[in-house]
Amino acid sequence: MNEEDLGAAWTAFQPAAIQRRRIDARVFAWLEARDTSLASEWLQLFRIEPFSAAGLAAASAISIATAPPLVWLAGALI
């Protein structure tokens, strides 16, 4: 086998269309997530599902408010 034959043989390693689509989807999903700020993710969530988003926000606020006293209490008990 010469240089050209081996070069041609390597084309057998070309990714299949389905593999290429999988790679594309994962890379662009990751890049999109990296480029999207947390604030815009929240705004998008409020736009699509306002009630769920409000529920999530309320739950987050409650856990932020209750976590420090609970941690303090656990520390005191230990």
Next chain:
Amino acid sequence: MIAAATQPSSAASLLVSLFAALSAHFGDRAEPLDEEAIARLVEHARTGDAGARHALYAQYVERVYRTVRGMLRSDADAEDVTQDAMLAVLTSLHTYTARSGVRFAAWVTTIAVNTARRRFRRRRPELTATGELPETAVEGTDPAGDLDRARLRRALLVALAELPERERTIVSLRYGADLNASEIGSAIGAEPATVRKILERARMRLGERIEALSNPKGATR
């Protein structure tokens, strides 16, 4: 005056970016661009131009896959490494410094090879007792789709698995990434003359094994 002179090239580069982005989006193969166009895309991508970033991705994703496939155990590993390497390339463009005589492809494939090496060290290719590579889950989705090509692909994988890691890396960079001896040398930290010597030896070994594996009757004569 300067702005007017630069306008056509900006418009052309925008068109190139757009075309390549569309090609990438729809999974088509992008037309290869020259180094000047690649350099412009890199500059645009660095400033956050998503079209340029897509175009760069489309230029190199298949080359990266071809390069790492021969170094790794399975198609799934090659997919993961291609994904990780392309993400590393696109998110670290600000660290790239152009060097004369070394194409952007050499930088991209060096990242890919280093990513593949890390994966390879965790999971070495395994040969079965009969000297064959284990079946992979996507064997049925062979890109060639015909028997001869699938047989050649399999023979090439077996022959590559028998090469030492360094030789496998060098031939993958030569034939998968289409790099020349000095580009390979700077990617792996070796003299071009050494690379040429290793390539010559690996080419002979690969050729003999591929011919024996893809034509078993001929091998027993």
